[in-house]
Amino acid sequence: MNHSSVTEFILQGFSLSQNKRVYLFIIFLVIYLLTLIANMMIIILVYSDHRLHSPMYMLLGHFSFLEICYTAVTVPKMLSDLIGEITSISVAGCIAQYHFFSLCAATEHFLLVTMAYDRYVAICHPLHYGGIMSNTFCMKLILSCWLISVVSLTIPAVSVSKLYFCGPNIIDHFFCEFNPLLKLSCTDTYVAQYIFNCLSWIIILGCLMCIALSYINIIGAIINIPSSYGKRKAFSTCASHLLVVGIFYGTVIFIYLRPKVDSPIHQNKIVSVFYIVVTPMLNPIIYSFKNESLRKAAVNLIKSITTPAAGKDIN
Template sequence: MNQSSISEFILLGFSLNEGHSIYLFTFFLLIYILTLVANVLIIILVYNNNHLHSPMYLLLSNFSFLEICYTAVTVPKMLSDLISQSRSISIGGCITQYHFFSLCAATEHFLLVTMAYDRYVAICYPLHYGGIMSNTFCLKLIAACWSISALSLTIPALSVARLHFCGPNTIDHFFCEFNPVLKLSCTDTYIAQFIFNCLSWIIILGCLICIAVSYIKIIAAIIKIPSRHGKRKAFSTCTSHLTVVGIFYGTVIFIYLRPTVNVPFHQNKVVSVFYIVVTPMLNPIIYSFKNELLRKAASNLIDELFMKPGRKM
């Protein structure tokens, strides 16, 4: 066929009654607002504070920007569907949502690898850190993360865009995720599925292996530090990143690298809520809680906003 016989999909979402939907809408809206505020705050703190103009915090601010994009692709539509009678999305809109979600997800993998590399250089080569991880080089790494993600997703993006849909048109999810969309296509999806699976394994496992190798070398370097205080201080700079990596990869592997035969989508929905809605809120809290410079910068910003006007009065 030359064109699709349906023009939109219906996102089933959470299939709750109206009362429960309102409660869930309020809960997710509060989380989304907190996510935006927390991540925007980190970006502002890094931008305004000269002490935070270093590769570690440049990576962290870009990570916060990525989390804002990550949630903006899916959460507003999910919130709208919770309080709307119509849960439709056009085929073009659905494919566009999938493409941008995949771009953000792939970029997060590469960015987490870059952050692990930054910690590796800082702990294993502390005397050469300034020469290796300059701000300019850090910005190049960030640009490479986005560029590699966009290029690697070109082929699967084209394969999905060429699919035809004849009905049914209901997606048992709250956003346009790859597998549910693929099951609705009336054309052969073997090639698209094969490309997606190969790419998922390469990106997820490849990045996870790079992070694991970095931390094996970091741990080996920490063991050689003679003082207990030095070991604790060195390891404390990595705990936030390790926590975020553990949460992120735990959920991603559960969804994308496990066997998908006869697996109901409602199981994925529960896990998807965690890494799409909850994790982007937790990440800035995890980083801020463990970082003294960020906490101090936030305290100074609060003083400037609320204390100084009072003094002038």
């Protein structure tokens, strides 16, 4: 990277008129603020309410934290480029954005597997749940998700950092993604492309198979529940996670299981916007809508904030 003749990239982003870019900026800004507020709300609820100090909600709180990190890597720069005249980013900054984005994305895959495992233990082995999924063990699983992501991304991170860029320097995307970077490299990218392809298939399909295996066992356990109420209650504990998994993997598979340098980028932009901007806002809404404990915790938190204020005004 020190020998690259290119010192910065131009993020082409969205080819729209200035007025449309302003409208898009307002829409994305509102979505981003809602994403921060919704995910921060879940983190605060899990931290403040002792009834939510369980593995299921610890995983959900960390998932919300990961969503905040996930969007913070790309969305602020995208918003700045929509209304700014300068849409450049340094080579080092671009590669750093790619690294952190990949780290958050990989960790989200492993965390979704961990959440599926938590539901598997809760439904298939309810009597042993407390002994298996303790809070300490849950924290170890969360740390393992980050550790596995760091280790698995070490080789592709090194290969991307050693790419040579000599021009042109225009990235046809709104963030520094793997394929556009390879397309601009002057060096042979076969090894980097091969490593990325293998890693994408292993992480995406491997995690998806683990989640599918968990839900096959969960469905089998739910079928064997004698009462219809028990079946509905068991299914409701998995419905939110299953919906989030479906949305997340539907978009990720569309993009990252076709990682060719010459793949058309324009068709991926809309899908990228969906899973980078829209999905992190939908996830906390999905979980809150389907979870009665979270709704009750939110009501109690609002009451604890407003009640002392109301009593003070009366005095």
